[in-house]
Amino acid sequence: MINAAHIILYSTDAEADRAFIQDVLGFAGVDAGGGWMIFKLPPAEVAVHPTDGPSSQELYFLCDDIEKTLAELSERGVSILEPVSEQRWGKLAAIQLPSGAKLPLYQPLHPVAHSLGEA
Known part of the structure; x- marks a missing residue:
């Protein structure tokens, strides 16, 4: 059956964002050929929320x-786009990728599924 998820970030500066993911966030990766890096992510989970609008997807790092986390990223020169805000479900912030894209981060205040089955 399904054994993993593959997430694609479309970027106006893919080279810089790849370097950021590898060098600043510290994610290991493999070259899938021709410099197309694929990075190993931390454990993941998926949630399905209702919407009255068109279907869409979002990516958050927990x-x-x-x-x-924001203090450590700031020390590495990462721009904080949105400071921490308190949400009903957690603490939310966002950092900026080198391409200018926003990457949301959140600290959940709810039970998480990403560690289910781990000892």
């Missing part, structure tokens, strides 16, 4: 301590 962290255990959003203030600490």
